[in-house]
Amino acid sequence: MPEDVTVDAFEPSTKWSAGSILITSRTVSPDEISERLRLLPDEQFERGSLTSPRNPSSARxxxxxxxxxxxxxxxxxxxxxxxxxxxxxxGCRDELRLLSVDCDLKLFLGFSSDNGQGGCVLPAPLLAEIGALGFDVVFDLYHPPEVSGAWTW
Incomplete structure (x- = not known):
């Protein structure tokens, strides 16, 4: 290898992205949301449940x-x-519109870049579709040193 060529040490990438639909309501239960959308959630929590089930004194x-x-x-x-x-x-556009009366509909998007500088492009037609479905969009940016590998709500 020529002497004027240097090789940077390998550093694992911390770049990642994730996305979820979050529907919250004080009156409509997660089971009712599932029934109305005909979709099962990956996770659901009931109003009044502990935010940390292993800690009985955690917030509800x-x-x-x-x-x-x-x-x-x-x-x-x-x-x-x-x-x-x-x-x-x-295919759930009508049900989402009806749910939006008693529920908050959000696209929750998280991402981190390799170097703390980053972004993304969401094409105009995709943004129009998000709006037509009635979703608010939440961007959650993580700086690489803060990435713990756990992304929860």
Missing amino acids: RDSNLWARKSGLGSDADLAEHVGALVQLVT
Whole structure:
């Protein structure tokens, strides 16, 4: 190898992205949301349940929560997560509109870059579809040193 060539030490990538649909309500139960959308959540929590079940003195949830992940790996682009979530509920447009009366509908998107500088592009047609479905969008940016590997709600 020539002397003027240097090789950087390998550093594992901390770049990742994830996406979920979160539906919260003080009155509509997670089971009712599942029934109305004809979709099962990846996780659900009832209003009044402990936020940390192993700690009986932890705070209690003030809303019901229904959560469905995109199903894609953390190496997928953020726009791919959004596209998968939109595709998942495209046939539920009427039910989502009815649920929006008593529920908050959110696309919860998390991501981190290799170097703390990053972003993504969500194409205009995808943004229009998100709006047509009635979702608010939450971006949760993680700086690489803060990444713990656990992403929860």
